[in-house]
Amino acid sequence: MKNKISKASAALAIAVAAVFAAPAVASAYTPDPPAVAPIIAPGGTATIPFSGFQPEEGVQFTLTGENASGATLAFVAFAVESKSVTKSANADGVATVDVTLPANASGSYELVATGLESDATASTTIKVAATGSGAGGEGGGGVLQNTGFDGDALLGLWVGGGVLVLAGASIAVATSVRRARRA
Incomplete structure (x- = not known):
C-alpha cells in the first residue's frame, strides 16, 4: 500500500x-510583429520582419484577405482567401517575408507568422494604401478611409433572410389550415 x-x-x-x-x-520564444502596421499600395511590395523566433526555426507566413491568393472571382467583393509560404528565421530569430499585394487589393490583410517548432505566433494587419489623388493627403498614398458600407456585400444575407421569412410564413399557413380542418 x-x-x-x-x-x-x-x-x-x-x-x-x-x-x-x-x-x-x-x-x-515569443515573436514580435512589426512595430508599425505596414501600408502597401495595390500591386506594391514590402518586406515585413517578425522577430523573437528560435534561431534557424522554420516560420510559416499566412496572408489572409480579399484576393490574397491572386485569383479573380467575378464580382464577389468579399471573397477572403489565404496564401501561405514557409521561410527560415536567421540566427537571431528574425524571419522576414516579402508581401506583394494583388493589383486589385482593397481593405486590409492579416499576416500571421507561426513558428513550426515553437508554435509561437505573431500577427500584423497590412493596410492597403489609397491610389487615387486627394485621399490621405496631396497626391494620395494614405490609407483609404472607410466611410460607409457596400450594400451589395449584404445581398446573401437579404436573400437568406427572405427565404427564412417565406419558410416561416408557409409553416404558419400550413398550421392554420390543419387547425381549421380539425375544427
Whole structure:
C-alpha cells in the first residue's frame, strides 16, 4: 500500500511540474510583429520582419484577405482567401517575408507568422494604401478611409433572410389550415 502511495505521489509531482514547465518553455520564444502596421499600395511590395523566433526555426507566413491568393472571382467583393509560404528565421530569430499585394487589393490583410517548432505566433494587419489623388493627403498614398458600407456585400444575407421569412410564413399557413380542418 505504501509503495502505491509513493508511486502516485511521484506521478502527481511529475504532472504538476510538466503543467508549470510547459508555459515557461513556450514563453522562451515569443515573436514580435512589426512595430508599425505596414501600408502597401495595390500591386506594391514590402518586406515585413517578425522577430523573437528560435534561431534557424522554420516560420510559416499566412496572408489572409480579399484576393490574397491572386485569383479573380467575378464580382464577389468579399471573397477572403489565404496564401501561405514557409521561410527560415536567421540566427537571431528574425524571419522576414516579402508581401506583394494583388493589383486589385482593397481593405486590409492579416499576416500571421507561426513558428513550426515553437508554435509561437505573431500577427500584423497590412493596410492597403489609397491610389487615387486627394485621399490621405496631396497626391494620395494614405490609407483609404472607410466611410460607409457596400450594400451589395449584404445581398446573401437579404436573400437568406427572405427565404427564412417565406419558410416561416408557409409553416404558419400550413398550421392554420390543419387547425381549421380539425375544427
